[in-house]
Each structure stands twice: as structure tokens, then as C-alpha cells.
Amino acid sequence: MTAFRPHSAHWGSFDAVVEQGRVVGVRPFAADPNPGALLQSIPATVHAESRIDRPYARAGWLRGERRGAQRGDRDFVPLPWDEAIRLVAEETARVRAEHGHASILGGSYGWSSAGRFHHARSQLHRFLGLGGGFTTQLTNYSYGAGMTLMPHILGTNDVLQGPVTDWPSIARHTRVMLCFGGLPLKNALVTAGGAGAHEYVPWLKQAAAAGVRFVNISPFRGDAPEFLKAEWVPIRPNTDTALMLGMAHALLSEGMEDRGFLATHCTGWDRLRPYILGESDGQPKTPEWAASLTGVPAETIRALAWEAARQPAMLTATWSLQRAEHGEQPWWMLVALAAMLGGIGRPGEGVAFGYGSLNGMGTPRRKLPSVGLPATRNPGGIGIPVSRVTELFERPGEILQYNGRDILLPDIRMIWWAGGNPFHHHQDLNRLRRGWNRAETIIVQEPWWTAAARHADIVLPATTTLERNDIGSSSSDRFVRAMHQAIPPQGQARNDHSMLADVADALGYRDRFTEQRDEGVWLRHLYERWRQVAGKHGFDAPGFDRFWAEGHVEVPPPDEDFVLFADFAADPEAHPLNTPSGKVELFSDTIAGFGYSESGGHPRWQEPAEYLGAPLAARFPLHLLSVQPATRLHGQLDPGPVSAASKIQGREPLLMHPGDAAGRGLEDGMLVRVFNERGACLAGLRLDEGLRPGVVAMATGAWWDPLPEEGGLDLHGNPNVLTQDVGTSRLGQGCAAQSCLVQVEAHRAAAPPVTVHRAPRPLERPSERPV
Ligand SMILES: Nc1nc2c(c(=O)[nH]1)N[C@H]1C(S)=C(S)[C@@H](COP(=O)(O)OP(=O)(O)OC[C@H]3O[C@@H](n4cnc5c(=O)[nH]c(N)nc54)[C@H](O)[C@@H]3O)O[C@H]1N2
Ligand SMILES: Nc1nc2c(c(=O)[nH]1)N[C@H]1C(S)=C(S)[C@@H](COP(=O)(O)OP(=O)(O)OC[C@H]3O[C@@H](n4cnc5c(=O)[nH]c(N)nc54)[C@H](O)[C@@H]3O)O[C@H]1N2
Ligand SMILES: [Mo]
Numbered sequence: 001m002t003a004f005r006p007h008s009a010h011w012g013s014f015d016a017v018v019e020q021g022r023v024v025g026v027r028p029f030a031a032d033p034n035p036g037a038l039l040q041s042i043p044a045t046v047h048a049e050s051r052i053d054r055p056y057a058r059a060g061w062l063r064g065e066r067r068g069a070q071r072g073d074r075d076f077v078p079l080p081w082d083e084a085i086r087l088v089a090e091e092t093a094r095v096r097a098e099h100g101h102a103s104i105l106g107g108s109y110g111w112s113s114a115g116r117f118h119h120a121r122s123q124l125h126r127f128l129g130l131g132g133g134f135t136t137q138l139t140n141y142s143y144g145a146g147m148t149l150m151p152h153i154l155g156t157n158d159v160l161q162g163p164v165t166d167w168p169s170i171a172r173h174t175r176v177m178l179c180f181g182g183l184p185l186k187n188a189l190v191t192a193g194g195a196g197a198h199e200y201v202p203w204l205k206q207a208a209a210a211g212v213r214f215v216n217i218s219p220f221r222g223d224a225p226e227f228l229k230a231e232w233v234p235i236r237p238n239t240d241t242a243l244m245l246g247m248a249h250a251l252l253s254e255g256m257e258d259r260g261f262l263a264t265h266c267t268g269w270d271r272l273r274p275y276i277l278g279e280s281d282g283q284p285k286t287p288e289w290a291a292s293l294t295g296v297p298a299e300t301i302r303a304l305a306w307e308a309a310r311q312p313a314m315l316t317a318t319w320s321l322q323r324a325e326h327g328e329q330p331w332w333m334l335v336a337l338a339a340m341l342g343g344i345g346r347p348g349e350g351v352a353f354g355y356g357s358l359n360g361m362g363t364p365r366r367k368l369p370s371v372g373l374p375a376t377r378n379p380g381g382i383g384i385p386v387s388r389v390t391e392l393f394e395r396p397g398e399i400l401q402y403n404g405r406d407i408l409l410p411d412i413r414m415i416w417w418a419g420g421n422p423f424h425h426h427q428d429l430n431r432l433r434r435g436w437n438r439a440e441t442i443i444v445q446e447p448w449w450t451a452a453a454r455h456a457d458i459v460l461p462a463t464t465t466l467e468r469n470d471i472g473s474s475s476s477d478r479f480v481r482a483m484h485q486a487i488p489p490q491g492q493a494r495n496d497h498s499m500l501a502d503v504a505d506a507l508g509y510r511d512r513f514t515e516q517r518d519e520g521v522w523l524r525h526l527y528e529r530w531r532q533v534a535g536k537h538g539f540d541a542p543g544f545d546r547f548w549a550e551g552h553v554e555v556p557p558p559d560e561d562f563v564l565f566a567d568f569a570a571d572p573e574a575h576p577l578n579t580p581s582g583k584v585e586l587f588s589d590t591i592a593g594f595g596y597s598e599s600g601g602h603p604r605w606q607e608p609a610e611y612l613g614a615p616l617a618a619r620f621p622l623h624l625l626s627v628q629p630a631t632r633l634h635g636q637l638d639p640g641p642v643s644a645a646s647k648i649q650g651r652e653p654l655l656m657h658p659g660d661a662a663g664r665g666l667e668d669g670m671l672v673r674v675f676n677e678r679g680a681c682l683a684g685l686r687l688d689e690g691l692r693p694g695v696v697a698m699a700t701g702a703w704w705d706p707l708p709e710e711g712g713l714d715l716h717g718n719p720n721v722l723t724q725d726v727g728t729s730r731l732g733q734g735c736a737a738q739s740c741l742v743q744v745e746a747h748r749a750a751a752p753p754v755t756v757h758r759a760p761r762p763l764e765r766p767s768e769r770p771v
Contacts, residue, residue: 023466033202051449135392179317203363647717672745674696
């Protein structure tokens with residue numbers, strides 16, 4: 001018999017097609033106008049060979065090899081669940097008693113899965129918070145630098161998280177849209193918490209049909225879909241700030257800046273203007289100056305500036321631009337450029353970040369929170385900017401500067417991860433692993449044998465969403481989705497909530513953790529809480545039983561276009577921004593007051609240590625972009641068929657311009673070795689004329705499969721063995737993965753096969769099992 005069970009994932013809502021206890025297919029959600037291909041990877045991934053079948057412990061850990069022990073040795077011993085729970089509880093109690101709450105790193109960054117109750121990271125935070133606290137991780141990898149910066153200069157993070165000026169407003173009013181980083185189709189496959197409706201492509205088509213002209217300012221032509229007929233401006237990576245400064249100079253030299261807006265709505269123009277003109281530092285930021293850094297001709301820079309000044313222009317940049325050394329600067333300068341054009345807060349004009357980064361940005365929606373667990377208290381804990389995780393391991397007792405604060409780094413004894421994959425998301429993985437190994441105990445909750453699970457001491461097998469009931473919900477999506485359990489738990493997998501409840505039980509606080517609710521009661525409780533909030537926002541949602549039976553609730557879109565900062569634009573006195581001056585801060589006294597040499601009081605051009613203009617480019621002459629994958633979500637779904645079909649000889653593709661390949665004797669489809677001083681990986685070469693020469697690109701997410709020795713060659717193609725691990729600056733301390741130079745050569749030797757999608761072979765003989 002075939003059953004259809006409503007369900008949801010970050011990459012789309014669907015019905016799971018179930019036969020004899022197995023997911024055999026998926027049927028896209030009927031209300032989705034443009035369902036994505038990633039859904040097709042679900043059945044094979046849920047039933048993959050790489051599912052963790054039962055709890056395990058690392059043999060060396062059981063023998064007492066703790067701090068400094070090598071992890072990732074794959075020497076795992078199966079454990080019965082009750083023993084695993086007992087070991088975890090005893091070790092947690094010991095670490096807390098001996099070293100304090102802050103010695104447990106429970107930040108556990110990662111996307112987890114769409115269901116909001118069983119959201120692994122939220123469950124872990126709740127468990128650790130109720131137990132006294134933990135060291136958590138602040139900001140995120142996506143836009144950590146940007147979200148630290150924007151409150152200083154615009155007083156809000158709406159400009160990058162939404163709601164932003166919506167597509168109907170753009171289609172109606174915008175004439176030209178300048179898109180730094182483009183408007184890639186691949187990124188719009190996903191929405192955190194579940195994509196009920198993929199409306200990005202229909203909206204892009206509508207805007208193009210309405211006559212909006214798109215300009216794709218990016219090293220990669222493929223960042224704009226063909227149907228937009230976008231002009232391509234191939235810029236050198238990490239030089240966008242210089243291009244924007246050149247545009248600003250072009251505006252000033254023609255007197256095209258909006259002096260009224262700069263006077264009434266901004267502060268600090270008197271400091272930024274002399275910098276653009278070169279009066280404060282002796283270097284006028286002319287289009288010619290910008291051309292020498294960006295590789296974009298001065299005429300093009302002038303034309304872009306004048307075009308944007310003559311008609312309604314929307315400026316946008318993808319989140320990727322700030323994932324680079326000095327990543328705060330291009331975003332700040334884009335705000336300054338929008339201020340010079342005077343369009344901030346006008347329909348179809350101004351600036352916002354991430355239209356091309358995630359499905360849901362700019363989609364008409366009401367500002368409603370998503371269904372979810374209440375925020376956790378973290379009484380005894382402290383927070384570290386998420387991308388500084390390796391430094392946290394390396395420098396206990398030292399100070400980390402961040403956004404005007406001095407953070408004393410704790411000595412991490414225990415690492416606990418649920419719902420994230422640091423050996424996917426972090427930079428310079430060989431260095432991360434050295435720091436990681438300093439912990440005494442590492443616990444990972446995972447459905448699959450990811451690199452994080454392989455680097456744990458205790459591995460707890462988690463169910464996937466299809467093995468439990470939940471609610472999918474995102475503040476960026478109109479639909480709240482019922483997620484019905486489709487199949488029984490696979491192997492001995494358990495829900496994150498249930499395993500943590502058992503550990504809480506052993507530690508004496510089960511009831512505080514569960515609030516004596518089971519799954520069903522929790523779902524009803526969380527939904528009804530949300531229904532009340534929705535009611536206050538004027539939306540009358542059906543009761544839980546109807547929602548659950550119908551499978552979804554649709555929150556209707558608002559009737560009117562949404563324009564970000566409209567009130568402020570109309571009357572800056574009555575509706576000031578939440579900045580110290582109440583205005584757009586083109587100069588920030590607060591930021592200047594931090595005294596960081598690398599981030600001053602106004603946006604400025606600063607050379608990254610790794611980009612094509614740097615001395616290091618003589619040795620590593622290619623700029624590597626590590627972009628979001630079209631074939632999966634980060635490391636998730638990598639074992640599925642959509643991801644597998646994109647690989648070349650089983651390795652992740654590396655995109656390269658044919659000219660760069662010819663100079664190296666490389667041909668399409670061959671295996672190459674990509675390397676720098678931090679590490680090396682194999683990749684399959686794909687030639688693409690749409691890449692700026694000197695730039696190569698590789699998607700993230702191929703599961704790390706290193707040869708066993710320290711720093712060993714990664715056989716699969718995980719770009720994070722190459723990326724550099726520095727903060728964007730002390731201001732934002734964001735991830736700077738996009739600043740990375742490499743060299744590429746043919747790999748002609750025989751290449752061992754990629755085996756990382758198989759489960760590691762456990763130690764089976766009882767004699768190998770230590771007591
Ligand atoms: N070089 C480079 N690196 C990058 C980026 C880049 O642009 N370049 N981008 C960065 C960005 S923006 C991000 S957001 C990060 C993403 O990094 P992550 O969010 O850490 O990546 P995911 O692979 O989504 O990790 C989620 C993990 O949760 C697991 N999981 C799913 N459901 C459950 C569950 O129910 N229970 C449990 N216990 N686990 C579950 C999945 O199997 C998966 O391993 O990567 C960052 N890394
Ligand atoms: N299919 C899919 N979609 C995803 C994700 C996924 O894993 N898979 N991840 C999601 C997540 S967590 C996030 S945070 C978002 C991230 O969204 P983004 O950060 O926008 O995504 P990226 O692919 O890293 O970058 C977008 C484009 O920016 C260009 N770019 C890179 N560096 C530069 C530069 O210096 N200058 C200019 N002008 N352009 C540059 C690259 O060519 C790249 O294709 O994507 C989300 N969407
Ligand atoms: Mo992200």
C-alpha cells in the first residue's frame with residue numbers, strides 16, 4: 001500500500017511517498033509554483049548506507065585517551081543506548097563540576113532540519129541552558145560581519161534578514177538593479193525552516209518582463225540566470241569596495257549626488273566625501289583608480305554610476321561579499337552609494353542584501369515570527385563569534401576582540417554538536433582538527449556519518465525528520481507545514497529531544513527539560529502559541545487539529561507593496577533610525593571609537609592579504625570562490641543522486657576559465673589537485689568561459705575524505721581544506737572564506753576512490769571492546 005505523508009525540508013515542502021516502511025519517492029507540494037530538484041535526493045539519503053545505525057564510542061576515548069588524542073581515526077565501538085546515555089551524563093557532570101559551564105562548547109552551529117520542535121540545535125541549547133549554561137556561538141557564517149555592522153549604520157538587520165523592499169515594488173518602480181554577486185538561481189532553492197513556495201524565479205521573471213534592467217557584477221556570469229538578460233561586469237573577487245568608491249567618485253565629479261538626502265537623512269558625509277575625493281588620504285578614488293584594482297574598465301564604472309543616478313535604481317549585494325577579509329567594507333560602501341543616490345526608502349529604490357542569497361528575500365509576506373521553541377536562557381555561559389571557533393580552541397585564557405568587546409576565551413573541555421557540521425562549515429579544516437583534538441570529550445548527535453560524527457568520541461544516532469512528527473515554519477515563508485512521521489526510526493536512531501531528555505533524567509532535570517510534554521503535546525503547544533501571535537498580527541489561523549489534518553496553513557500575503565525604510569525616508573525626525581544619530585551613519589563614531597586599525601569610522605578600500613592583487617598571488621595565482629552548492633544544502637544530501645550526478649570521477653567539480661586551463665595543460669573532465677599552504681584536495685575539472693580568468697570556483701559540501709596522515713590530501717573536493725581561517729576584522733569577526741588563493745595542477749597518479757559515503761567499519765570482535 002502506498003501512503004502520502006505531508007512533510008517539509010529547507011529545500012521544499014512535499015509529500016513523502018511511503019511503501020512498506022520506506023520512503024520511495026516524493027511529490028512536491030501542490031502550492032509550490034517552482035519546486036526544486038533537491039527533493040529528489042530525499043529517499044536515497046534517508047535510507048543511505050551512511051546512516052548511523054546505533055550509538056558508538058571511540059575506542060581510544062574508552063581507554064582514557066582524551067585531551068590531544070587524534071580524532072577521525074574511525075575506531076568506533078558499538079554501545080547500547082543505556083550505556084551511551086550513562087557515559088554522556090557522567091561526563092557532562094564531571095566536566096561541569098571540574099571546569100565549569102563555560103568549558104562546554106554547545107554553540108553547535110548549523111542548519112539542522114526544517115522541523116521547529118525537533119530542531120537539534122535548539123534542543124541542545126535548551127538542554128545545556130537548563131543544566132547551567134554553556135559556551136555558545138554568536139552571529140552566523142551567512143552574514144556574521146554584516147549583522148554586526150548594520151545595527152551601527154542603519155539601526156536594523158532587516159536590511160539583510162528581511163522583510164526587505166519586495167519584488168512587487170521592484171517590478172513596479174525599479175528601472176535598473178545593480179546586483180553585486182548576481183542573483184544566482186541555485187541559492188533560491190532553500191529557505192531556513194522550509195520553503196513552502198519557491199517564488200523567486202516567478203518574481204525575477206516578472207521584474208524582467210516589467211522592464212527592469214539587471215546588471216550582474218560578479219566574477220561568474222552564471223550568477224545571473226539567462227532569462228534576465230543581465231549585463232555581466234566581471235569583477236576581480238574582493239574588490240567590490242573599490243568599484244563602489246569609483247562609482248561614488250564618478251557621481252561626485254558630475255554633481256549627481258543627492259545633497260538633500262545626504263544632509264537630512266545621513267550623518268558623516270563630511271567625513272566620507274573627502275576620502276572619496278582623496279582629500280583625506282591623498283588618493284582620489286577615481287574610476288581609473290578603481291579600474292586598476294577591480295579589472296573593470298573606468299568607462300564601465302562611470303556608466304554604471306550615471307545610469308543608477310538617472311533613474312530608479314535598486315542596489316543589492318549577496319551575502320557572499322561580506323564573507324571575505326574586510327567583508328564589512330563593501331556592504332557599508334553599498335549603503336553609502338545608495339545614500340548618495342538618495343533612494344533609500346523610496347519604492348523600488350535603495351539597498352538591501354541577499355535578494356540572490358535565499359528563497360523568500362523580497363517575497364511579499366507579513367512580518368510574522370515562525371513557530372518555534374522559546375529562546376533558551378544561558379545563565380553561566382558566554383558567546384564567541386561563530387567563525388572564531390578554532391581560535392577558541394587554540395587560545396584559552398586569551399582575549400578575543402569583537403565589536404568593541406574583549407571576550408576572555410574559556411578553556412573548552414567538552415564539545416557537543418547537534419544539527420551542524422563544523423567539518424563542513426569551518427575554514428582551514430586541518431587547523432580546525434588540531435584545535436578540536438584539544439578537547440577531552442566530543443559528543444555528536446547526527447543521522448549520518450558526516451566528518452563531524454567521524455571526529456567524535458561519542459556518536460549518538462539521530463532520526464531524520466521523516467521518522468518523527470514536527471512543524472515546518474520560517475519567517476521568510478508564507479506556509480506553516482505539518483510534518484507527519486512517514487517511517488519508523490531507522491536502526492536504533494532516536495529523536496534528539498528524547499535522547500537529551502534521558503540525559504537530563506540521569507542528571508536530575510528531565511521534567512524541567514520536557515515540561516512533562518510529549519511530542520504531540522509540544523507540537524500542539526508551539527502551534528497554539530504561534531496562533532496567538534499571528535492573531536495579534538491580524539491573521540486568524542485555524543486550530544491545531546484542522547492545521548494538522550489539512551497539512552498546512554497559508555498566511556496570505558499583504559495587499560500593499562512593502563518598502564523598507566519608507567517611514568524614515570518620508571520623515572526622518574518622526575521616524576528616526578535606531579542608530580546613535582537616528583540617521584544613516586556614513587561615519588560611525590561608535591565604530592571609530594573601537595580603535596581598530598583595520599576598520600575605521602567610514603567605509604574604505606583595504607587590501608585583503610589574499611586576493612589577485614596581493615603579493616601571495618605570485619605563488620598561488622588563482623582566486624578560489626567556495627560557493628553554495630546547487631546540488632545539495634551544504635553537506636546535507638551529498639549522499640543523494642542529485643549531488644552524485646554533478647561529480648566528475650566522483651569528485652567535486654572545479655570551475656576554471658579555458659585560458660587558465662590551457663596554460664596549465666589541463667582539460668575538461670580530468671582530475672586536478674587544488675592546493676595552497678593550508679591543504680590540498682582533488683577535484684574534477686570543468687571548463688567554463690563564464691568565469692573571470694584567474695578565478696576558480698568550487699561548491700562547498702562534498703564530505704571531507706582526507707588521507708589518514710596529518711594534513712592529508714582530501715580525495716573528494718572539500719574547499720575548506722584550502723580556505724583561510726581569519727575573521728573579517730575585529731569589528732565583525734565574520735567568516736572570510738571567500739578570500740583564498742590557490743594553485744591547480746593535473747593529478748595524473750591513480751586516485752583512491754572516495755569512500756566517505758560508506759559507514760566506517762566498527763570494531764566488532766568483543767576482544768577489541770575495552771572494558
Ligand atoms: N568555504 C566556505 N565555507 C562555508 C561557506 C562558504 O560560503 N564557503 N558558507 C557557510 C555558511 S553560510 C553556512 S550557513 C555553513 C553551513 O554549515 P552547516 O549548517 O553546519 O552545514 P549542514 O551540512 O547543513 O549541517 C547540518 C547538519 O545537521 C545534520 N542534521 C540534519 N537534521 C538533523 C537532526 O534532526 N538531528 C541532528 N542531530 N542532526 C541533523 C545534517 O546531517 C548535517 O550534518 O557553512 C559555511 N561554510
Ligand atoms: N542550493 C543551495 N542554496 C543555498 C545554500 C546551499 O547550501 N545550497 N546555502 C544557503 C545559505 S546557508 C546561505 S548563507 C546563502 C548564501 O548566499 P550567498 O552568500 O549569496 O551565496 P554564494 O554562493 O556563497 O555566493 C553568491 C555568488 O557571489 C559571487 N561572489 C563571491 N565572491 C564575490 C566577490 O568578492 N564579489 C562579487 N561581486 N561576487 C562574489 C560568487 O560567484 C557566488 O556565486 O545561500 C543559501 N542557499
Ligand atoms: Mo549560511
